[in-house]
Amino acid sequence: MxxxxxxxxxxxxxxxxxxxxxxxxxxxxxxxxxxxxxxxxxxxxxxxxxxxxxxxxxxxxxxxxxxxxxxxxxxxxxxxxxxxxxxxxxxxxxxxxxxxxxxxxxxxxxxxxxxxxxxxxxxxxxxxxxxxxxxxxxxxxxxRAARNYLLRVGRYPGGVPLYGYRSVPNPDGAGYLLVHDEERIGYVREMVRRTLAGLSIYSTMQWLEEVGAPTSKGSEKWRYATVERIIRHPLLAGMVPHNPGNTTSKVRGDDVVRDEDGLPVVDESLAIMPVSQWRAMQAKLAEPSRAQRTPVALRRKNSGLLSGLMWCAEHAEPVRMWRASLGTKDRPRLAYQCRECHQSFSTPDDLVIAEFLTQRGDVLHLNMVEEVVEGGSVQLQEASVRLAELGREVVNATPERAVEIVAEMTRLKEVQEEARHQPPQVQYVPVGGETRTFAEDWEAAQTDEERRLILGHALDRVLVRRGRQGDKGDALRLARLTFDWLPAGQVSEPSDAELAAWGATVTG
Structure with missing residues (x-):
């Protein structure tokens, strides 16, 4: 040719x-x-x-x-x-x-x-x-080998550190180490505490601006995406992102550095929460119905303190009651009203709050209890997560990569089998890591959003029945209400032995 x-x-x-x-x-x-x-x-x-x-x-x-x-x-x-x-x-x-x-x-x-x-x-x-x-x-x-080696020996592999962390020269040799930035890690801990307590990303962004927390890049205002990136980062649990590179959609990979068994490499000195708690937090953030996903709606300042808690009991199945303004134009009064039978209950806030503090004020606030697992259960959970990721990856993998995936999945199956024979240890931890009662948290709450969350942790709903005409005293009005309390304000009520063990942990 x-x-x-x-x-x-x-x-x-x-x-x-x-x-x-x-x-x-x-x-x-x-x-x-x-x-x-x-x-x-x-x-x-x-x-x-x-x-x-x-x-x-x-x-x-x-x-x-x-x-x-x-x-x-x-x-x-x-x-x-x-x-x-x-x-x-x-x-x-x-x-x-x-x-x-x-x-x-x-x-x-x-x-x-x-x-x-x-x-x-x-x-x-x-x-x-x-x-x-x-x-x-x-x-x-x-x-990959070089990066994993650096992480195994505790060295920082490079890149811009996450907010709340900084790189320092390695005192024992070459390179750098990643450590907590003591001037900022406190803000990160509070971001996590607020998220675990159920507060929205938007409200946390507002809090950061109110307390004057310095931004990561020196800008005047905090951005919603910045706060979300921080509380979603695996470094909070001591895991370092692998960052394999851009995908076709130009999104950085979200895998973390793993050991030879395919399990995450965790640096406890960098973690501010357990891996299992971090994964539970990510699952909550990913819930479609969660307010975290709709920050615009959270800008509304007129949500009632008892919104979503007041229900009309005059039907075969209770019907939610909605806020309404009754009375005259000159003397309006806040009420909750059923849209089907038009039953109403005026100014219930003080009455419900007083009953809440009487019934649940001295109870430890444990609503946001997460299962903190150790030993084999951690391995079992992480192996399951990794197997699911590999199962999705193998579909479009090259033949060479498919061979690597099969080998890694085989090792993970062996890890799972070993982990099943190691019993988990369960601990109950208070909201935000602090031992406080509902009354103490209520007194510390500064916004209606925080107060609504505390009420929702203790109270499922308030059922309202019709009263007799002329019933105006607090005792008669209270008799119209039935309170559906959550068990001790917890997701699942622990046994006496579990509470005793937990008490020994937090007091020790």
Whole structure:
């Protein structure tokens, strides 16, 4: 096959990180233009993909490469700086080459001695792409091994630390260590406490602004997304994100660094909560009905203190009562009214609060109890989480990666079997980690949102029945109400032995 007569060409340039100056877009263009000039070719177009990984994005999935193929401009060659600028996998390179050949052109590289306009050059390019894929895989393995080694010896692998943490020189050798930022970690602990107590991300953002907490980047205001990112970060449980790179949707990977059994590597010195409690918090944040997901609605300041708690008992099944304004225009009064039978109950707040404090004021506030598991149960839970992740990944995995996944799943199954023979230990922990009663938490509450949450932890609902005409005293009004209390204000009532063990833990 004789060489194709080349008169015109286009340049294709790509870079994964815009800050990588060694292979910057400008340097690739400069090299490509110099190459074209040396061969007497005219450059008729330049196509770019910036901030795009060739490992995680096929050429046909990149905007710049698609624009090149869709261009109406005629050209005889596509000039790339090196083969790996175009593709890291052999199959991707071959597919890209076929697409270029369909336009009557060939691929040439500045730094690699390939010229796809000849049969010999095409064969050599395929071999070069094979070796490039092997080197890319080896590079990933080296990077993963290096990162895991740094974490196993307690070293910081790099990157911008999470708010509340900072990197410091390693006193025992080279590199850096990650430690708590004592000036900010207290704010992070309070973010976690508020989230575990059921407060919304939006209200936590407002609290940070009210107390004047410094922002991570020195801006004047806190952003909802910033607060959410902090309380969702696995470092709160001592786990370090693996960050395998951008996916096709340009979202950073959310896996964490794991040991040889596939279980998370946990640094207890960095954790401010157990892994199981962190996962429980993430599950609550992910609930579709949770106010965390709808911050706009939380801006409303007129929600009643008893909203959602007052129910009309004059029906076969209780019906929720809604706030209403009764009385006259000059003397309105707040009431809750049934929309079906129109029964109403005026100004119930003080009456219900007084009964709540009488019945539950001295009870320990344990509503947000999370199961804190140790030993085998932690391994069992983490192994199950990882198996689910691997099961989703294997569907679209390459043959090589599929083999790795099967091996890891086999090890995790063995870990699960061992963990099943280790009994879990369960502890009951108070809301926010502090031992306080409902009355103490009520007194400390500063907003209606906090008060509504405390009531909701102790009280399921208040059933309202009709009274007799003229019943106006508090005792007669209270007789119309039936309180459905949650068991001791807890999700599940612990036994005497469990409470005794818990008491010994918090007092010790």
């Amino acid at each position: 004789s060489p194709k007569k080349v008169r015109t060409c286009v340049l294709y340039v790509r870079i994964s990180l815009r800050t990588d100056e060694s292979v910057s877009i400008a340097r690739q263009i400069e090299a490509g233009e110099a190459y074209a000039t040396a061969r007497g070719w005219k450059v008729v177009g330049i196509f770019k993909d910036e901030g795009v990984s060739a490992t995680h994005n096929k050429p046909e999935d990149r905007a710049g490469w698609r624009a090149l193929l869709d261009s109406s401009t005629r050209f005889d060659a596509v000039v790339v700086w090196k083969v790996d600028r175009l593709a890291r996998r052999v199959i991707d390179f071959l597919n890209a080459n076929e697409s270029v050949k369909a336009k009557g052109a060939g691929i040439v590289a500045v730094e690699d001695p390939i010229d796809m306009t000849t049969a010999q050059g095409e064969a050599f390019a395929i071999m070069l792409a094979v070796f490039g894929q092997m080197e890319s895989a080896a590079m990933r393995d080296r990077q």
